[in-house]
Each structure stands twice: as structure tokens, then as C-alpha cells.
Amino acid sequence: MTSQSHRLTSGGLIDRSASLNFRFDGKAFSGFQGDTLASALIANGIKLVGRSFKYHRPRGILTSGSEEPNALVELRTGARREPNTKATTAELYEGLEAASQNRWPSLRHDVMSVNQLFAPIFVAGFYYKTFMWPAKFWEAIYEPAIRRAAGLGRAAGVADPDHYDKAWAHCDVLIAGSGPAGLAAALAAGRAGARVILCEEDFSLGGRLLSDGGTIDGVPAAEWLSRTLAKLADMPDVRIMPRTTLFGVYDGGTYGAIERVNDHLPSPPEHQVRQRLWRIVARRCVVAAGAIERPIVFAGNDTPGVMMASAMRTYIARYAATPAKRVALFTNNEDGWRTVETALGAGLQIAAVIDARPDISPAHRSLASKSAFPVLHGSVTGVDGGKDGVRKIAVSLTGDARAEVEADGLAVSGGWNPAVGLTSYHRGRPKWRDDIAAFVPDGAPPGMVAAGAANGDFGLSACLSQGFAAGAAAARDAGHSGKAGTAPVADDEAFSLTPLWHVAGKGKAFVDYQHDVTASDIELAQREGFESVEHLKRYTTLGMATDQGKTSNVAGLAIMAAVSGRSIPETGTTIYRPPYVPVAIGAFAGHHRDETFHATRLTPSHHWAVEQGAVFVDTGLWKRAQWYPRAGEKDWLDSVTREVKAVRGGVGFCDVSTLGKIDVHGPDAGAFLDRVYINTFSNLAVGKARYGLMLREDGMVYDDGTTSRLAEDHYFLTTTTAKAGLVMQHLEFCRQVLFPELDVQLTSVSDQWAQFSIAGPKTRDLLKEIVDPAEDLSNEGFPFMGAREVRLRGGLKARLFRISFSGEMAFEISVPARFGGAMARNLMLAGAPFGVTPYGTEALGVMRVEKGHIAGPELSGTTTAADLGLGKMMSTKKDYIGRVMAGRKALVAPDRQVVVGIKPTDKARRLRSGAHIIPKGQTPGPDNDQGYVTSVCFSPTSDQWIGLALVERGRERIGEIVHAHDPIRGEDYDVELCNPVFYDPDGGRQRG
Amino acid sequence: MRIVCPFCGERELGEFTYLGDAKPVRPEAGASEDEVFDYVYLRDNVAGQTSEYWYHGGGCRAWLKLTRNTLTHEISSVEPAAGVGARQAVK
Incomplete structure (x- = not known):
């Protein structure tokens, strides 16, 4: 283990009693609790931490915050490996493992650094200019080569094992940043009685106070900080959230924040999340996000050891880690000099100060003479150094003179840029302020205000007073009139700057x-x-x-x-967009992944079906029993065929509770249904059911289902499973917005009723065992399309409908949802003597294709009622949704593709949906494509595959042999167009 | 985005579903194909104040008429959409 050679013997906000071991590129080091990975590397004398994106140049640590462009590492290993993690914000923990990026075979000896020799060709627009031709080389050669050469870290390549959470929070005043401005704002708003949330991206609160110190209210900044945090902790409505970055601003005072709950541990403790994405709703927001020190552009400014002046202060003062032993400063402003003071205070040598301004303050002049370092009025023109860091600095002085400075570290300050991201996320453009040569917020999204350095006022005194005033005003605006008290005070600091951007x-x-x-x-x-x-x-x-x-x-x-030749404000800025810092996709997904990607709906008989060993299929949010395998069946087709035969030959039942169910009440219920269905319901007799079809206003079919009239003013409407929610929404639109004059109410009862289809010639035998003997179930007493409430044995009331999707003698029975499981068990018990067989959605589908009923594949949103063979249902005596548009020329054209049955000429052939219908003898292609196969099944009744298709003029072509062309599966075969009703075309069975 | 439902109070966007322009009024039964075509298909692409239908499906199931500025996303009014799309006057 390497000793911490660059650690000061005292000072800093680190816990020297808590030593932490970590590895960088496989080599063991140690640091302390309170370190970041960057500060721990610096404390160990590490200067080279990465290779650059394009030229593979050696790079060091430039900053001490989330603005870091260089010190990106792969943090952790295996499934938790996270590329492009900033060493400057990664908290050190015991056992941390990090690796440098974009180098091979090693960081010190990187083969791709030869890219630097070809630098003249890697200029702006390099990709656009170079790889234009030949086009086919792009995917095969250029792109893979470039991807290998350029780039950042490697993704883990396996699923993330950690959990992420999403949460909401509400407050009166949201504050971004815990520097002097943010804390003053929190004090003022908290005292006024507002509910406050303060987000701080660092793990320690205090912002620049942690590095720069100062005197506030007559005490050292550190003491003021601890007193203030104690006061805030005593306010129950003030919530301080460290490790939380406010990254986005959305409409209506909604903000996005990412909380790194457990990123500072090797892995999250059991049952805890790694990160939490917060959506915070705030009446007011104070942006006290500070400012970012900016570099000056000069040759060699990326040499390891060149560092932002403020970052160098932070490493020395906060982390007691020394980036250099002999420091030079290159500044164009007063603030940079603080680094000199901090370095001197830590016993470091100052090699020189290179100040681009013509003059410096008398205080700094005397500091220079007292500490015996030269002040050079000029600019840095070059850096002599490499992967081992800075060695010499070339300086051009005013009047063509030149100088050289020997130093192992160069602190640079080009001034400060207020963090204008948050205030500009609603397409705001910041405005230029000449005195600080920086962009500052020009207004902000509604309810938001910037304070302190984020507003371009960098002095400690200004930060405190502005933050306090902003916090007090925000609380007042949010309706809190408590006394905020007086603002903390500090001495004013001068900030003078001569703009300097680029040194030739x-x-x-x-x-x-x-x-x-x-x-x-x-x-x-x-x-x-x-x-x-x-x-x-x-x-x-x-x-x-x-x-x-x-x-x-x-x-x-x-x-x-x-x-x-323009000014900076004339040149302008690009649009600012969230997120302010990268946010993991996993955090946006939260728990919505894998089996919890969406909610799951279970049918009332689900648990019983599980006991039966059913195979389930996802239909929307539902899990539905697809078939019920039995011992000895070799595949699904065996099971489904058995289920179909059992229904057609005896009796079976199926849970159809997933259908949408809507109670329609009111004196105008019939009139309302007349307007939403193409056929008429106002003349439906009480105690009867009728099949209904509804259109969209553009004339295309929207949905279908059976609606029953249970009383004069009460209809019970059903929808397809897929459209249950949408039809409810559509009907509410019709009721509320279009037809407010109708006295009608809609109630969704989809979840209130468990509904079973009971089908087959022995249905009545089974029902007699379930239904009270007093109920007349005979063909006369309960004819086809009858619907009424019945009493069951034991007294339970149920709704019984004599409707059939299978084409058999069938009923559907509804019981309150809580009796759904019991109903399934009772049907099994009562039906045992009749060989009752539960069937799933596959058998349901087979029987509906055999019967030629339309379903989802035919209700595609591009079919009209006439296309589906239901044109005769369209009433000519009333208005209804979609009536006029359905009459458009193209929608009633005779050559439309209409539903027709198909069967293969080779009886042994399997059909597949999606195949295209081509006239016999013609070459398949778009010009002679006449339609496609929508639904297919193996029909046990016909003992062959059958299907439904949408075919041009299909109904006129019954008996014609056409060609089915399936380019996806490479299949070509002949099929015969036929009547879509394959089974019991007269309907005698369902009426019997 | 947040919408102040007149029945439920201020709620989050996820509870609502957008439908579209609340300006067109459904033509009466005897209307021509052209009139209905305009009602179904023709919409203004407004930069500024628009009125639009939103459905509070995650709440009271009311259809609402919002006045919203498409440039700033500011919502200046929310009211029940009862009868907004109807040609006939509400009784």
C-alpha cells in the first residue's frame, strides 16, 4: 500500500480515524472517510487519471465538482461497473475499485496516443469530411475502428442488480444548493413557517464555505455553518437532502432531483435502493447553485497538474491533500489569489503568480513580497510536462518579454460562470454582464429566482443577503407570513476581473x-x-x-x-436542457422493470386457475388462462383441441371477466346508446341482450360487445378486453361533452363482476345445479339473447345472459367479483357428472374463428362495419357517432378488403396469420396484393387449419382459389376463399 | 405539468389524458359530409392560447376544457367540458 504522500499532517474535513482502502487500476491505496476518489488520489500523489476522448492525451483532475471533464473512471466491478463516473464526486468507501478509461494496454503506456501524431486530420468536422466514401465502408470498417479508438468507459453489459426508487415530495420553497446563499434562504423561509426542501449535490453541506472559509456574523464560517445547520435541523418543516442534485425544471413548479442514496457504499444495504428519483412540487424555488470557475485556454492547458484555482483550494483546505508542492497561479481576477493564500497557509511553495491584469491590489503585492514569490504580469503560453505532470510553465510578459516558471502544479482562474442551467431550462436565454464577463440569469421559469453566485453576485456578503431575501420572499409568496428575522452578514469582498479567454x-x-x-x-x-x-x-x-x-x-x-468579430452577447448561447448532471436510466425507470414493469391484473378465478396448472398469457395488464394442460398432452395444440371438443361435445367454462363492463342508467340510457352504437338499443326489450358495434367519428369500427337491458332505465354494456378503459373514456366524452342534454349516468363495473362463459350442449344441465330451481332456464323461459337477474342456489343474486361466442348453446353468468373463485370451484363440482372442462383463451379463440366471429385482429382500426360483414347493422333512421364519415366514397367502395374465410387446398397444411393474398398465377408484389390473413387456428371440428382474411371483394369470390404468400416465413401455398362461418352456419346450436 | 381539476383540486399530469382541440363543435344530424369532415379532421396549429380537452381518468372521470398557452404551457383556466362540443344547448 502506498502511503498518503501528499496528505497534510493536519486540517481538512476528513476523518483521520477512519482509514479506507481502495484500488485504482488494480493498485492499492488508502484514504480517509470524507474523501472523494479524486481527493484520495491526489493525497496519494496520483496526477494521471485518464486518457482523453479523441487524442488519448494524458489527463489529470481539473475540478473538484460535478463539472469535471477529465477525471472519469469506471467505478465498481462486474454488474455494478459504472462508466464515466466523476472521481471528483465519487465518495470514497472501504474497498472501492476504480479503473481509468480509454487506454490500452495501460494508462501510462497507451497505444492509441499515436492519435496525437495524426491530430491534423482529427479536426472539427473530421467524421463528416473523412468518411464520406465509399458508403459501404462506414458500417463495416470506419465506425467499428472509430468506436474502438474514441470513447469513454465500458458499460457493465449485464443487468443492474440494484433497485431504484421514484418518489414525490411537496413543499413551499425548494432550494438548490447549501452554500451561504442556500442556507440563508433556508433560514429565512424556515423561520417564516414555510415547508422547505433544500437539495445539495455534495455529501457535505456548506458549498464553498467548506473550502474558502470567511467570517459570518463575527464567527468563522465553519462555526456559523454548524450553528446554522443545527438551527435548520430544529425546524421540523425544513428538510435537508444531501447527495441530491436538482437536475430539471418542468411545468407547473415540478422539479426533478436525483438522490444518490447509497452510491457512497460498495452496494446498497438489503432492501434499500441505490438511487431515488424525486419529483418535487414546489410553489417557489430559490436557485443557489453557485458558480463554476472557468479555465483559460492556452497551449498545454490539459497537462496533468493544471487545475482550477478553486479546486486546488478545495483539495488543500477541505481534504488536506496537496495537488502540488510548488504551485503557480495563472489568474485574470482577484478571486484566484485566494488559492495563493490557502497554499501558503498549508506550507506550500508559490512558484509565481501570473496575473493577466495590468495591476493588482496593494494587499496582494505585499503578500507577494512578504512570501517572496514573483508576480508576472502576462499570460501562460505553454506548459512543459506530460503524464507525470507539470514541470515548467512558459509565460509571455507585457512587451514581448518571456519568462519560465518551474512548478509542479498550475492553478488557473479565468473568472466564474454562474450556474445558469436551472434558470434557463424553459428556453430562457441568460444575459451578459460586462462587469463579471459572464452570463447571468435573465428571468427564470415561473416561481423561480436565482440568488448569490448563481445570480452573478459572488461575494460572501452578497450571497448571504440575496439568499436570505430570496428565501423570505419565497415564503411570503407561498403564503407564510412569519418573521424571517435578520440576514447573516459578512464583510464585502472585491471581485475585479479582466476578461481573458484564450492565449495564443x-x-x-x-x-x-x-x-x-x-x-x-x-x-x-x-x-x-x-x-x-x-x-x-x-x-x-x-x-x-x-x-x-x-x-x-x-x-x-x-x-x-x-x-x-462579434461580441459575446451577440454570439449568444445554445439552448439549455435538463438534466443538469447525467441521471441513470434505471432511476427514471424506478421499480418499473422486469415483472414489475407494469401493474398486473388477475381475474377473479386466477388462483383457482393456478391450482389447475393453467398456462397464462399476458393480455394488456391481465394474466389470462390460455389453456389447461393435462398429463400426457404433448403440446398446447393437444390441450386446446381437447378443450374445444369437450365444449362442442359436452360443457366447458371460461373466465371472461376481463371484458369491460359498464352500467348505463337513466331515463335516456336507450337514446344515449342509440347515438354511440350503429344499431338501435332504445327498442330493445327489457330482459333481452343485443350485439352492438360502435364506430369512431371517422367511420371506422371502434369496438363491439353485447349490451343487455336489465330494466327500463338500466342497460349493462360490455366492451372488448383491450378497449375497456378507452370505451369508458369515449362514452364519458359522448355523455359529458357531446350529449349533455341526455339524462344518463355511466358506471364502470369491470372489476365488480366476475363473469364466466358456460358453453356446450350440456350447459343447461350444469346451470340447473347452480341456479335456484325456481328459475326457468328452458328455451321458452330463457330464450337465446335473453338477459336477466337470477337467484342462485344459496341465495346469491347473479346476472345471467344467454349469449354465445362459441356458437354452442351457452350462457354467461356474472356474480360479484369476490365470488369468482368460488364460482369456478362450484362449476367444477356441479359439472363433474357432465365432464365439465375449463377452457382458456386459445380454445375461446378457436371456437370464435370456427364461428366466423370478428375479434382484435379484424377490429384493426382500418375496417368498416361493412368490411366486417356487419354493414346491415348500420341504422338509417338515426344519427350516431361515425355515421356521416362511414358513408365516404372510399369507405363504401365495392373493392374494399372484407372479411372472408380461408382454408388451405392441401388439407394437411398449417396456416399462419400475416400471409398476403395474391390472385392465383400472379407474381406477389404490392401491385397485386389483395389482402392478408388476420386470424388462423387448427379447427378440431373441421380437422384442418382454417382462417379469416381481409380480401378485396372477398364475399363475391367465395370458392375462388387464391395464393397465400408469406415472405417472412418463406411460405407459398393455395387457399380457398369460403364463408367465414365454418361451424353451424344456421346457428341452430346456439338457439337450441 | 399540473392541472387544477375543478372537482379534485391540483393534480399531476399522469392522472389526465389529452384528447385535443376543444374548439370544433359536433355538427347536427343533418350536416353535410364536408361539415363533418371539418369537425373530424381540421385543426388549427395555434402558437398561443388554445382550448383543449383533457380527461381526468385517474380521478373524477370528468372531461375538462383547459385554456393553455402552447408557447409557455401556462394553463389559464380549467372548467368542466360539459356540453362544450354539443350543437344543442344544454337543457
Whole structure:
């Protein structure tokens, strides 16, 4: 194990009593509780952590936060391996394993770094220009080669073993960020009595206070911080959420946040989730998300050891880890100098300060002379160094003079960019502020306001007062009038800056580190006409990497502005879009994966069917019994054939509770049904059922089902399983929006009734065992299409319908859903003497095809009533939904494809749906395609495969032999067009 | 997005289903094919205030008429859609 050679002996917010072992690229190291992977690597003297995307250049750690473009690693191993994880935000834990990315065979000796030699061809628009021709080379050669050479980490390649959660939260005031502005806002809003949620992406609260210190209300920042957190903890309506990043802003005050619940552990504890996606509804939102320090673009600015000045302070002050022993600073502003103070305080050497401004403050001048380091007025033009870090820094001084500085670390500060993402997610464009040379929010989505550094006011005093005022105002706007008290105070800090974006020099000067976009790429894009920022972004890929250009976008715009002779605000920004940080797809899915992808609906007899060994099929959300295998049956066809024969020869039953069921009540119920069905229901006698067909307003068939009249003002309507919810919605639309004058009410009772179809010649024998003997079930007492309430043996009331889908003598019986399981068991008991056989949806389907009934495949949304052979049902005496459009010329054309039966000329042949119908002797093709096969089955009754098809002029062509062409399965065969009713065409059996 | 249902209060988007433009009115029984065609198919593509039908299927099952700005997504009113698409006056 390597000792922590670059760890200060004291200080920092780390727990030195909790030593943690970890591995990077297989090598063992140690760090402390409170470290990030980045700070632990720095404490161990590691500077080289990755290779760049395109040129495979050695890269180090640039920042200390979620804006990090360089230090991306594969974290964890096996199924939990997560690529492109920022070392700067990954919390250290015992046993952590991380690997560098995009290098082979090793980080120090990377073969692909030869890409640097070919750099002249890897310029902006490289892919567009280079791999134009020959086209077929793209998939075979170019793309695989490029994919190997470029890229980031590797995905785990196996299913994620962890769970993710999704949750809602509601509050009055939502605060993004726990820096001085955020905490002041929380104090004010909390005291005023508002329900507050504060999200902080870091695992420690305090923001820059953790690194920069200061004095607040007369005490050191650390003390103020702990007192403030204690006060907030005492407020029951203030909820502080660390490890939680607010990543998106949506309509109506809805916000997205990702909580990394257990990312700081090797794996989540049992029954706990890895991450939780929050949807937070807030009346007001205070964005106190701070600002991001920006680099200056100069040659060699990506050398390991070049680091943002604020990040260097953070590593020294917060983590007691020293990125360098001898530090140089390159700054264009006052704030960068703080790093010098922090480094000196930690006993580090200052090699030099290179300040691009013409003048510096007297205080800094005296600091330089007291600490004996030179202040060079000029700019860094180059860095001598490599994978082992910075060695020498070349400086050009005012008036053509040059200097060299020996240092092993270079802190850079080009100023600060307010984090304008959240405030711009509703297509807002930030505005330019000259005094800080940065974009600041220009308005925000409704209910949101930015405060402190996020608003472009960087001083501690401004952060505290703005945050406090924003929190108090937000609470007031949300209706809380409690006293907020007074704002915390701090001394004002000066912030002066001379804009500097790019220093000309020899060698690559990186703007976007993560996508390897250089200053010269931007200049080239401008020369080639890609001047618009949106074009610039897509042509060079500037800002399109996983960091979304947090450190690069503004510098890129500034360089484009300079070369195109425009100002930065004239050049403008690209559109900001969520998420602010990458969010795992797993978190968006939450628990909606695998068997819990959607809710599951079980039929009332489900548990009984499980006991029977049924095979289930998913139909929408439902699990339905598909068939009931018995010992000795070799496949599903054996079982289904047995079930069909049992029904046709005796009696069987099937749970049909999945059908949609709607009670239609009211004096105008009949009139209402007349308007939604093509046929008439107002003249249906009480105690009778009728098949109904409804159209969409465009004239196509929408749904079908049987509707019964149970009383003068009460109909019971059924829908198909698939359309149950949609038909309810459609009928409510008709009732509420279109026909408000009708006195009618709709009640969905799909879940209230268990419904069974009982079919076969022995149905009446079975029913007599179930139904009270006083009920008349004879053909006269309960004729075909009869429907009424009956009393069962034992007193239970049920609804009985004499309807048949199978073509047999059949009834459907409805009992309250809680009796569904008992009904199935009773049918088995009572039916035993008659050989009762439960049947599944397959047998149901076979019998409906044998009977020529239409179902889902024929109700395709492109068929008319006439196509289905039901044109005669269309009433000419009333208006109904879809009537006028159904009469359009093309919808009544004589050459439409209509439902017809088919059977193969070779009786032994199996049919398959989807095959196309082609006239005999013609070559298959779109010009002579006359339709297709919709439904097929093996018919035990006909002892051969039969089917239904939609065929042009089919009804006029009964008896014609046509060709079935199935290019997907490579099958070609002849079929005969026939009457679609294969079984009992007179219907004598169902009426008997 | 959140919708303030006049019957249930402020609820989340997932409880609602969008149907479309609430402007067209269903023609009377004797209407010509052209009139019905317009009703079924022709819609304005509005940049600004629109009225539209939403169904509160996850709540009270009321059909609602929203006035919504397609540029800002701001919802300025939500009311029951009773009779909104009807040619005949409500009794």
C-alpha cells in the first residue's frame, strides 16, 4: 500500500480515524472517510487519471465538482461497473475499485496516443469530411475502428442488480444548493413557517464555505455553518437532502432531483435502493447553485497538474491533500489569489503568480513580497510536462518579454460562470454582464429566482443577503407570513476581473477537455461557416459530452465571438436542457422493470386457475388462462383441441371477466346508446341482450360487445378486453361533452363482476345445479339473447345472459367479483357428472374463428362495419357517432378488403396469420396484393387449419382459389376463399 | 405539468389524458359530409392560447376544457367540458 504522500499532517474535513482502502487500476491505496476518489488520489500523489476522448492525451483532475471533464473512471466491478463516473464526486468507501478509461494496454503506456501524431486530420468536422466514401465502408470498417479508438468507459453489459426508487415530495420553497446563499434562504423561509426542501449535490453541506472559509456574523464560517445547520435541523418543516442534485425544471413548479442514496457504499444495504428519483412540487424555488470557475485556454492547458484555482483550494483546505508542492497561479481576477493564500497557509511553495491584469491590489503585492514569490504580469503560453505532470510553465510578459516558471502544479482562474442551467431550462436565454464577463440569469421559469453566485453576485456578503431575501420572499409568496428575522452578514469582498479567454501559443489549447475540442477547432469551424453557436456545437461537438460543457461553453463562445468579430452577447448561447448532471436510466425507470414493469391484473378465478396448472398469457395488464394442460398432452395444440371438443361435445367454462363492463342508467340510457352504437338499443326489450358495434367519428369500427337491458332505465354494456378503459373514456366524452342534454349516468363495473362463459350442449344441465330451481332456464323461459337477474342456489343474486361466442348453446353468468373463485370451484363440482372442462383463451379463440366471429385482429382500426360483414347493422333512421364519415366514397367502395374465410387446398397444411393474398398465377408484389390473413387456428371440428382474411371483394369470390404468400416465413401455398362461418352456419346450436 | 381539476383540486399530469382541440363543435344530424369532415379532421396549429380537452381518468372521470398557452404551457383556466362540443344547448 502506498502511503498518503501528499496528505497534510493536519486540517481538512476528513476523518483521520477512519482509514479506507481502495484500488485504482488494480493498485492499492488508502484514504480517509470524507474523501472523494479524486481527493484520495491526489493525497496519494496520483496526477494521471485518464486518457482523453479523441487524442488519448494524458489527463489529470481539473475540478473538484460535478463539472469535471477529465477525471472519469469506471467505478465498481462486474454488474455494478459504472462508466464515466466523476472521481471528483465519487465518495470514497472501504474497498472501492476504480479503473481509468480509454487506454490500452495501460494508462501510462497507451497505444492509441499515436492519435496525437495524426491530430491534423482529427479536426472539427473530421467524421463528416473523412468518411464520406465509399458508403459501404462506414458500417463495416470506419465506425467499428472509430468506436474502438474514441470513447469513454465500458458499460457493465449485464443487468443492474440494484433497485431504484421514484418518489414525490411537496413543499413551499425548494432550494438548490447549501452554500451561504442556500442556507440563508433556508433560514429565512424556515423561520417564516414555510415547508422547505433544500437539495445539495455534495455529501457535505456548506458549498464553498467548506473550502474558502470567511467570517459570518463575527464567527468563522465553519462555526456559523454548524450553528446554522443545527438551527435548520430544529425546524421540523425544513428538510435537508444531501447527495441530491436538482437536475430539471418542468411545468407547473415540478422539479426533478436525483438522490444518490447509497452510491457512497460498495452496494446498497438489503432492501434499500441505490438511487431515488424525486419529483418535487414546489410553489417557489430559490436557485443557489453557485458558480463554476472557468479555465483559460492556452497551449498545454490539459497537462496533468493544471487545475482550477478553486479546486486546488478545495483539495488543500477541505481534504488536506496537496495537488502540488510548488504551485503557480495563472489568474485574470482577484478571486484566484485566494488559492495563493490557502497554499501558503498549508506550507506550500508559490512558484509565481501570473496575473493577466495590468495591476493588482496593494494587499496582494505585499503578500507577494512578504512570501517572496514573483508576480508576472502576462499570460501562460505553454506548459512543459506530460503524464507525470507539470514541470515548467512558459509565460509571455507585457512587451514581448518571456519568462519560465518551474512548478509542479498550475492553478488557473479565468473568472466564474454562474450556474445558469436551472434558470434557463424553459428556453430562457441568460444575459451578459460586462462587469463579471459572464452570463447571468435573465428571468427564470415561473416561481423561480436565482440568488448569490448563481445570480452573478459572488461575494460572501452578497450571497448571504440575496439568499436570505430570496428565501423570505419565497415564503411570503407561498403564503407564510412569519418573521424571517435578520440576514447573516459578512464583510464585502472585491471581485475585479479582466476578461481573458484564450492565449495564443504553440500546441494544442483545449476548450472542451472531455470532447477534445481545441481553440483551433473553433477557429476552423468559423472559417468553414459554422458561426452560429448551434452549428458550432454540432460541428465541433463542443459542450456535447457528459459534462455538457460546464467548463467549456462560455470560453468556446468567447473564442467564436473574437474570430467572427462579434461580441459575446451577440454570439449568444445554445439552448439549455435538463438534466443538469447525467441521471441513470434505471432511476427514471424506478421499480418499473422486469415483472414489475407494469401493474398486473388477475381475474377473479386466477388462483383457482393456478391450482389447475393453467398456462397464462399476458393480455394488456391481465394474466389470462390460455389453456389447461393435462398429463400426457404433448403440446398446447393437444390441450386446446381437447378443450374445444369437450365444449362442442359436452360443457366447458371460461373466465371472461376481463371484458369491460359498464352500467348505463337513466331515463335516456336507450337514446344515449342509440347515438354511440350503429344499431338501435332504445327498442330493445327489457330482459333481452343485443350485439352492438360502435364506430369512431371517422367511420371506422371502434369496438363491439353485447349490451343487455336489465330494466327500463338500466342497460349493462360490455366492451372488448383491450378497449375497456378507452370505451369508458369515449362514452364519458359522448355523455359529458357531446350529449349533455341526455339524462344518463355511466358506471364502470369491470372489476365488480366476475363473469364466466358456460358453453356446450350440456350447459343447461350444469346451470340447473347452480341456479335456484325456481328459475326457468328452458328455451321458452330463457330464450337465446335473453338477459336477466337470477337467484342462485344459496341465495346469491347473479346476472345471467344467454349469449354465445362459441356458437354452442351457452350462457354467461356474472356474480360479484369476490365470488369468482368460488364460482369456478362450484362449476367444477356441479359439472363433474357432465365432464365439465375449463377452457382458456386459445380454445375461446378457436371456437370464435370456427364461428366466423370478428375479434382484435379484424377490429384493426382500418375496417368498416361493412368490411366486417356487419354493414346491415348500420341504422338509417338515426344519427350516431361515425355515421356521416362511414358513408365516404372510399369507405363504401365495392373493392374494399372484407372479411372472408380461408382454408388451405392441401388439407394437411398449417396456416399462419400475416400471409398476403395474391390472385392465383400472379407474381406477389404490392401491385397485386389483395389482402392478408388476420386470424388462423387448427379447427378440431373441421380437422384442418382454417382462417379469416381481409380480401378485396372477398364475399363475391367465395370458392375462388387464391395464393397465400408469406415472405417472412418463406411460405407459398393455395387457399380457398369460403364463408367465414365454418361451424353451424344456421346457428341452430346456439338457439337450441 | 399540473392541472387544477375543478372537482379534485391540483393534480399531476399522469392522472389526465389529452384528447385535443376543444374548439370544433359536433355538427347536427343533418350536416353535410364536408361539415363533418371539418369537425373530424381540421385543426388549427395555434402558437398561443388554445382550448383543449383533457380527461381526468385517474380521478373524477370528468372531461375538462383547459385554456393553455402552447408557447409557455401556462394553463389559464380549467372548467368542466360539459356540453362544450354539443350543437344543442344544454337543457
